[in-house]
Amino acid sequence: MKLGTLKDGSRDGRLVVVSQNLRRAAVAVPPAATLQAALDRWMQTAPGLRAQYAELNAGTASNAFDLDLRQLTAPLPRAPQWLDASAFHSHGDLMEKVFGLDPPPDKLQIPLMYQGASDDFVGPYDDMPLPSEADGIDFEAEVGVIVDRVPMATSSAAAGGHIKLLTLINDASLRTLAGREIRTGFGFLQSKPASSFAPVAVTPEELRGAWQDYRVHLQVKVSWNGRWFGHPHAGQMGFGFDQLVAHAARTRNLSAGTVIGSGTISNNDYRVVGSACIAELRGIETLDRGKPVTGYMKFGDSVRIEMLDADGHSVFGAIEQRMVSASGRPHRDEA
């Protein structure tokens, strides 16, 4: 099943069921007007949504319409929590080398994870407003899961069952600010502006054989200003999402709709397959040539992030967006 959220001027948008080929959609029948409402009572709402999805794919849904993916905002325009890991060891190892950081001795046992802002997510084709090019604007292509309610201290064994949906995320990052924030020990805050999301979130069975060990065994395709940047494989995660969810829930409840990210996708052979963020390429350049050569993004630059299944079809639709200056833009009204 594939689900999206139609922009309708409201804060949470309108839940739609999206066809497997991403070309048709149907407004979800009550009782779930929003994806958040569906997740709050998933056991009750999922069966009806699945039935709608089957009708939509069969061409028998009465209220179906042709979908332009640009009609969609983030599947959850806001979420109760957004917790992002750094679960690809090839990326972490490289960053430690470049920045001369001491690796946590138990880094293969305990995931790295921070909490980011979840109240202002950006849609897949929407511009991403940022205050300054000097902050070192970067993208990070990653996979994320959306859970139903996870009670505190849920085990890894039980955590996997709470994963209801998967999606793609652009965890935009401001690298000039990140180094200082890591060194303080308090972690990322200003260096992590709003994140953006793929047009749809899909249930795990939609991935068929590519969902194994609570990992997505597919490549992510990343391009910057229309040029190939990387296609690392998301299956190389050092932790499964079951472990990430359990880590997040160790001392807190996770409300339904909590989003947990993999961290930037990265592979050991990053010199061959490329990267999913500029910081990684700059790290490679620093190792190989003594200093970074590639600059960060400029205002007007665009990034495209997509994941294709074994048949070459887009699973989540693409994130495709420009970084733009926040100054002078009209702000959303308080009401």
Added chain:
Amino acid sequence: MKLGTLKDGSRDGRLVVVSQNLRRAAVAVPPAATLQAALDRWMQTAPGLRAQYAELNAGTASNAFDLDLRQLTAPLPRAPQWLDASAFHSHGDLMEKVFGLDPPPDKLQIPLMYQGASDDFVGPYDDMPLPSEADGIDFEAEVGVIVDRVPMATSSAAAGGHIKLLTLINDASLRTLAGREIRTGFGFLQSKPASSFAPVAVTPEELRGAWQDYRVHLQVKVSWNGRWFGHPHAGQMGFGFDQLVAHAARTRNLSAGTVIGSGTISNNDYRVVGSACIAELRGIETLDRGKPVTGYMKFGDSVRIEMLDADGHSVFGAIEQRMVSASGRPHRDEA
């Protein structure tokens, strides 16, 4: 004006106006059923709430009732963001010494701040369920502000005007987990379980002369199992809340209802005035005697946090709660 949230079984509770002496309350007249709804349109909702508050204090409110503060949950049972600073330098300096951390060279210019969970706040008299005593259970008494919508890159000069309410917070902390999380550079996650809040939030003018330089110039009174633990003065903040709000909004929008905390209240003469968290006392013991002597909280232990005005009256009502084991407790249903 003082505002609270009546427990009514719903996720966001029911907004009430609370009398200055905390003894009477009245359900807020429409259009604001919840504090979040009031903050979303503060310019439109605040005048009516102020009028109700005046009637309540004058004894002329038609729908007033005798209030037991235990009827109240956190003023915002959930919030769009919860960003917590460490704005008292005496505390930071001590922790750096004890843990042998390198102080950030610009720590007097740039606040330390992390993002915590804001989807599951705990009421002032409610038990705080936690997974294990071995995690090093601590309290942290602090002041917090609640803002209306703050657009990205708002200056400190403009940020102060976005502060609509103030309250007291118990930023419960799990110290055994915190040291590792600081050393990874990713910051606090498992070491920061759900936070709890005082019964009411108050508008700045309610503090009269005690609200100066965007700081609350009053002592916080902290007791542990009924015994005095400290009464540090909150006016010694190294940054004003205007600066903290601007720091938080540097690269992101803050939705109305975002809560920003001061970090544990601490004074230079902590050996005289005591502390607002156990970790600080243990730090002093480590400096003075070579090792910490005081243990952390046990299940069943209670903490009480309150702030009195110049006349000795409680400003926010008290936080008074027990730490309890989460295991075996019934979990809130997903619906």
